[in-house]
Each structure stands twice: as structure tokens, then as C-alpha cells.
Amino acid sequence: SQTIHQWPATLVQPVGSPLSLECTVEGTSNPNLYWYRQAAGRGLQLLFYSVGIGQISSEVPQNLSASRPQDRQFILSSKKLLLSDSGFYLCAWSVSDRAYNEQFFGPGTRLTVL
């Protein structure tokens, strides 16, 4: 069966520090991968998605970047965190060859920037 992992689960970082959040998927190959941010009391905002290794699409201009160095690994990064980067970050995957696109979500990372 497929599983998706995210770490760390929680993170507290000072403003201006770097960030690296990691997401890995097991039990499938060539998945579509997604990073979302959920601000307090809000819905999910799609930040990045990837349809293959090295292929990253950015949905909104921001202080973050994403990379996909391996087929089932998706990394969210920042060189210098801002206060506004605080939120709940969710990674998700979907099967790439299905017409509909049910997404499977990881447990999330709670990021607090102080």
C-alpha cells in the first residue's frame, strides 16, 4: 500500500533562518506531488506541484521554492523565512495516469516563524 511521510511534524524557526521540509511517498512510482499551505482558519493554497523529477510548477509568487531530486521525494525550502511563512504545510500525491485526481495527504508540518 502507498504511504506518504512528512517531517518534521512541528518546527519553530526565527525570521531570516533557512527552511527545509521533506516529503516522501512509498508504494507508488511517478506520482504527481503537491505542496500546500494552510493558514490558520483558512483553506488550502497550492504552492507547488510536480509531474516528474526536476519538474516544478509554482502557483503563487512567494518566498519559498520546491525541488524534486528523486521520483518520490519532494522538498520545500526557503533561504530566509518571513513571519508570513507560518502555517500548516501539507504534502500530497496523486496517481499520474488517472483522469480524476484524488489526492492523498501527508500528516502535515506545523511551522511557526518567530
Place this chain on the structure above:
Amino acid sequence: AQSVTQLDSHVSVSEGTPVLLRCNYSSSYSPSLFWYVQHPNKGLQLLLKYTSAATLVKGINGFEAEFKKSETSFHLTKPSAHMSDAAEYFCVVTFNTNAGKSTFGDGTTLTVKP
């Protein structure tokens, strides 16, 4: 462009009474529609999905939703609320495109009173 509107940001019901969470979508093409549930500080779990098969869709935990094309709606219902149903619910629309990007509603917080 696709969009999804959850008509109520908060819904409060008593345990044992019916639940109705409303969702309307707009699209130029036939969408796939999903309802997800999110408990505090957790990832999202799929409740049910509509992918152009039967218009009445049954999901987990006794939830169901009916796709009404004429009304562009996909409301979520449950005959009898349980305390464990208290959570955030998201309606999601996805198109059958490459990468299958999804658009999330802003969410509805369901409170269940004893």
C-alpha cells in the same frame, strides 16, 4: 477557470441530527468533485468522490453527497451526526488535466453539540 464555494464557514448541529454542508462549483468542463475531512493538526482524509459515475455518492463514516449538474452543487449530508464528526470539511474540484490541479473551498467547520 474553476472555482468552488462552500456556502457556510461554520455549521453547528446537535448529536443525532442531520448534517448538511453545502458546496457549489463553477467550471467549463466536467469536473471531478471530492469531500475531505480534516481533524485538528492532521492531514486531510478523503470522505467521498464523484467521477462521472453515479450522481449519489456514498462515502466513509455514513456521509454521502449528490452531484447536481443543473445546480452545480455537491452538498455533503449525513443522516445522524456523531460527536466524532466535529472537524473541518473541504469541498474540492479537479479537472482531468495533466497534473490534475485541484481547487479547494475555504472549508466548513462542523461543530457537534451533545
